[in-house]
Amino acid sequence: MTAREIHGIVRPKSAAATILRILLFAVLGLFVLYYLMPLIVMVMTALKPLEEIRTGTLLSLPKDVTLEPALRAWDSACVGVRCEGLKPYVWNSIAMVVPAVVLSTLLGAINGYALTKWRFRGADIIFGLMLFGAFIPFQVVLLPMARTLGILGLAGTVPGLVLVHTVYGLAFTTLFFRNFFVGVSDGIVQAAKVDGAGFFGIFFRIVLPMAPPAIVVTVIWQFTQIWNDFLFGIAFTVGDSNPVTVALSNLVASSTGVKEYNVDMAAAIIAAIPTLIVYVFAGKYFIRGLAAGAVKG
Amino acid sequence: MKRADLWLPKVVVAPSFALSLFFVYGFIAWTVYISFTGSGVMPRYEFAGLIQYIRLWETPRWYVALQNLAVFGILFMAICMALGILLAIMLDQRIRAEGVLRTIYLYPMALSFIVTGTAWKWILNPTLGIEKLMHDIGWESFQFDWLVDREMAIYTIVIAGVWQSSGYVMALFLAGLRSIDDEIIKAAAIDGAGPWRTYVGIVLPMLRPVFLSAFITLMHLAIKSYDLVVALTAGGPGIATDVPATFMYSYAFQRSELGLAAASAVMMLVTIMAVVVPYLYSELRAGRK
Numbered sequence: 001m002t003a004r005e006i007h008g009i010v011r012p013k014s015a016a017a018t019i020l021r022i023l024l025f026a027v028l029g030l031f032v033l034y035y036l037m038p039l040i041v042m043v044m045t046a047l048k049p050l051e052e053i054r055t056g057t058l059l060s061l062p063k064d065v066t067l068e069p070a071l072r073a074w075d076s077a078c079v080g081v082r083c084e085g086l087k088p089y090v091w092n093s094i095a096m097v098v099p100a101v102v103l104s105t106l107l108g109a110i111n112g113y114a115l116t117k118w119r120f121r122g123a124d125i126i127f128g129l130m131l132f133g134a135f136i137p138f139q140v141v142l143l144p145m146a147r148t149l150g151i152l153g154l155a156g157t158v159p160g161l162v163l164v165h166t167v168y169g170l171a172f173t174t175l176f177f178r179n180f181f182v183g184v185s186d187g188i189v190q191a192a193k194v195d196g197a198g199f200f201g202i203f204f205r206i207v208l209p210m211a212p213p214a215i216v217v218t219v220i221w222q223f224t225q226i227w228n229d230f231l232f233g234i235a236f237t238v239g240d241s242n243p244v245t246v247a248l249s250n251l252v253a254s255s256t257g258v259k260e261y262n263v264d265m266a267a268a269i270i271a272a273i274p275t276l277i278v279y280v281f282a283g284k285y286f287i288r289g290l291a292a293g294a295v296k297g
Numbered sequence: 298m299k300r301a302d303l304w305l306p307k308v309v310v311a312p313s314f315a316l317s318l319f320f321v322y323g324f325i326a327w328t329v330y331i332s333f334t335g336s337g338v339m340p341r342y343e344f345a346g347l348i349q350y351i352r353l354w355e356t357p358r359w360y361v362a363l364q365n366l367a368v369f370g371i372l373f374m375a376i377c378m379a380l381g382i383l384l385a386i387m388l389d390q391r392i393r394a395e396g397v398l399r400t401i402y403l404y405p406m407a408l409s410f411i412v413t414g415t416a417w418k419w420i421l422n423p424t425l426g427i428e429k430l431m432h433d434i435g436w437e438s439f440q441f442d443w444l445v446d447r448e449m450a451i452y453t454i455v456i457a458g459v460w461q462s463s464g465y466v467m468a469l470f471l472a473g474l475r476s477i478d479d480e481i482i483k484a485a486a487i488d489g490a491g492p493w494r495t496y497v498g499i500v501l502p503m504l505r506p507v508f509l510s511a512f513i514t515l516m517h518l519a520i521k522s523y524d525l526v527v528a529l530t531a532g533g534p535g536i537a538t539d540v541p542a543t544f545m546y547s548y549a550f551q552r553s554e555l556g557l558a559a560a561s562a563v564m565m566l567v568t569i570m571a572v573v574v575p576y577l578y579s580e581l582r583a584g585r586k
Contacts, residue, residue, distance in 0.1 A: 028387055028398055035401050035460065038416035045419065057430045058420060107313050118306035126314055128581050133321040135573045137521045139545045139562040143331065143555060144324040147340070167320045170313050199305040228409030230524035235550065245411040249528065252415050261419060268415040272408050279407035283400055286407060287468050 046070060046266035053261050069262035073270055077263050078254065079247045080239060086270050088240070089247035093227060095158050096243055100165035101222045107166075108173025108218060113207050115174070116181040117189045118199065127178060133171035141168075142235050149236055156238040164236060165226045172225075173218050176292050180214035181207065213285075220282050221289030224275045244271045325566065332559035340555055349560040358536055359561065362544040365451050369540065370519040372455045373462070377515055378508075380459065381466025386496060388467070389474045399471070403464035410461060414528020417457040418444070421529075447537040450530050454538060458525055462518060466511050473507035474500065513576050520569055541565050 041058055046069050048062040075085040082088075111130075115123050145164060146155070154160030184207065192202045233243040242250070248271045252264045279286055335345040353359050384402060388395055405413060420426045423442035431439035443449035477500060485495040523542040530538040532547070539547075541561055549558035 024387055024390060024392070028384075028392065031384060032398065032401050035405065035464065038413055038420060038460070039404075041420055042416045053425075057433045058426055059430060110309050111313050114306040114309045118302070120306055123310075124581065126310060128577065129322075130314060130317045131577065131581075132574075133317055135517060135569060135577070136321060136325065137517075137542070137562070137565045137569055139521070139523075139542055140328050140566045141320065141324040142546070142562070143340075143549055143559060144327040145320070148324075167316050170316060171321075174313065193302075199302045199309075224407055228411075230409065230411050230527070231546075234527075235546070245409050245524075248415065249411050252418075253531070261425070264415060265419070268412045272412040275407050275409070276404070279404055280400075283403070283407075287403065290406065290465060290468060291472060 042265045042268055045262055046073075046269055048262050050258070050260060050262055069260070070266040070270070072260070073251075073263045073266035077251060077260070077267065079242075079251045080254070082239070086244055086247055086251070086267055089242050089244040090270065092158055092237075092241060093244040096161045096165065097223060097226045100162045100169065100226050101219055103162070103166045104169035104173045104222055105215065105218050107170055108175075108177045109208065109211065109215070110203065111170075111174040112177025112179075112181045112214075113203055114199075115178050117184075117186065117202070117207065127174070130171050130174055133168065134175065138168070138231055142231075146236060155236065156241055158237075158241050160236055161232060161241075161243065164232050165222075165229065168232075169222050169225070172292075173222065176218045176221070176289070177211070177214050179292060180211060184210060216282065217285045217288045217292070220278055220285045221292075223278060224286065224289075227275055328559045328566075329563055331555055332563045334556055336555040336559070338553040338555070345556075349556040352557055353560045353564070356557075358539060359541075359544060361536055362539045362541050365538055366520065366540045368451050369454055369458070369522075370516070372452075373458045373519050374512065374515045376455070376459045377463045377466050378511065380463040381511070382470050382501070384463070384467040385470035385474055388471055399468070402467050405461045406465050408461075410457075410522075410524040411528050413461065414457065414525065417453070417460070418529055421453050421456075444530065445534055447534055450534060450538045454526060454529055457529055458519075458522065461525070462515065466515070469507050469511050470504065473504040477503055509576070513573060516572060517569060520565055 044059070044062055045053065047065050047067075048056070049064050049066050049068070052060075052062060052064060073085055074087055076083055077085045079086070079089070115127050149155040149160045149163075152160070152163075154163060188206060189202055192206055197205070227243075228245065229243070230245045230249070233246040234249070237243065237246065248267050251267050330342075331340055332349050333344055333346060334341050335343065335348060388398060392398065421441070421444040422428075423440075423445060426441075428439060428441045431441070443453045481499065481503075482495060485499050490498065521542060522540065523546065526532060526538055526540055526543050532539045532543045541564065545558050545561045545565065548554040548561065
């Protein structure tokens with residue numbers, strides 16, 4: 001960096017500017033601490049034996065690093081009356097998130113394509129009506145959903161949750177793909193139509209191969225949303241079929257026996273790992289999803 | 298064009314549209330209708346007028362919930378906005394390690410609040426968390442028991458909520474700042490405008506659409522927030538941190554007051570719709586051009 005360049009608004013190299021620059025970094029650093037503290041505390045506490053938690057403080061480093069709390073959280077901690085750790089609930093979450101993400105993404109892709117490249121009368125109105133679903137407070141559908149799941153025989157099951165997440169993810173996935181396909185040139189599609197390619201031919205051979213960026217954003221967004229969901233999980237599942245967020249909440253809230261804070265924290269980390277990994281490795285797609293979620297068309 | 302291509306697009310969208318009609322609009326209609334009946338443990342379908350709404354507005358707990366939502370919502374939105382804008386502006390100064398900082402500021406948004414609430418509960422715990430930390434480094438008189446204090450517990454939810462969502466506002470504004478032409482900023486600098494004047498007078502007013510979408514999303518988050526409250530205080534102590542979302546859940550699933558719960562859900566829906574529908578309408582119209 002040279003002194004003559006103008007860097008944003010703060011210009012480096014004059015004495016006052018240097019001080020300002022140091023101050024800027026100090027403030028940014030303080031915010032790093034604020035945002036990281038819960039994660040640091042979580043990891044350090046999870047690595048401590050219970051004894052050290054009683055004697056030490058929040059931020060004291062673990063002296064006797066142990067994985068025992070993590071193993072207990074995974075395998076043998078009691079969630080309600082069941083003492084198998086979070087393991088079965090993590091499987092529930094996986095069994096819920098995979099089909100729900102696949103289904104809602106597929107439907108979103110085909111909707112987005114049909115609504116932008118085969119515009120028919122009323123396409124905008126249909127899209128607008130579907131998009132509204134992304135904004136309703138889910139409290140307004142909890143009661144009828146509970147009854148519908150009951151009638152379908154899906155109450156308290158993982159497939160029930162798959163249905164719920166697929167249905168309420170549709171608005172988002174359709175939005176993502178529509179916004180992506182709007183930006184894809186109509187020319188290619190028109191040319192293919194002239195050449196006699198049909199609706200599905202164009203979709204599978206031309207449009208879908210262009211869409212990996214949209215697919216990645218949608219999958220990541222849906223994955224984090226569904227994995228992190230708590231409201232639907234607690235309202236529509238019971239004990240054995242709880243997703244991991246609900247199990248974690250039950251584990252932490254249980255008040256029987258000695259409170260094992262280290263196991264609680266280890267359990268929280270287990271529940272956080274999948275989305276954390278996705279965020280670290282595909283953060284920019286996650287951010288794109290967030291931006292699209294704010295309906296910036 | 299093949300004949301099939303005339304109806305295929307409609308057929309393909311139809312299932313999703315039907316699902317939306319049933320699961321969104323149908324369900325909303327059902328909930329609205331139930332809110333006008335005397336339903337208790339089981340739904341009853343005789344129309345009963347406004348009794349549930351009258352009962353709702355006569356329930357002291359509903360006022361506690363509304364008051365909490367007001368306190369939480371206003372502080373949450375205001376602090377998230379202020380912090381997000383501040384961070385975005387600071388990161389916009391060609392900072393080394395910007396990518397790392399951005400990642401750190403935004404990661405809470407990727408986690409479930411049930412997860413991070415567990416950590417916050419532990420940090421804010423009066424006997425184990427910050428209070429103990431301060432005592433151990435010698436500040437004996439330090440007290441921080443907001444989490445279990447009826448008057449203050451709602452503010453702990455603000456602390457954790459801001460932590461969760463301020464990075465999101467930062468990301469939106471940073472993207473907005475990056476979309477502004479550098480020439481404008483340079484021109485302002487040449488005209489002798491200081492950093493403060495440049496941002497407040499020129500840059501931020503240009504980001505009006507970003508303010509709007511950040512505001513809509515934050516408001517929406519605040520009204521819906523359920524897991525945030527459950528993870529941190531479970532609505533307690535007592536009902537001190539009840540919000541409409543926890544109120545609705547508790548009347549629907551624990552007290553089996555379907556009608557009253559439906560009425561409270563409708564109140565939430567109406568509030569969000571009042572803001573979101575005009576916004577969506579204008580967005581979609583603008584997008585069509």
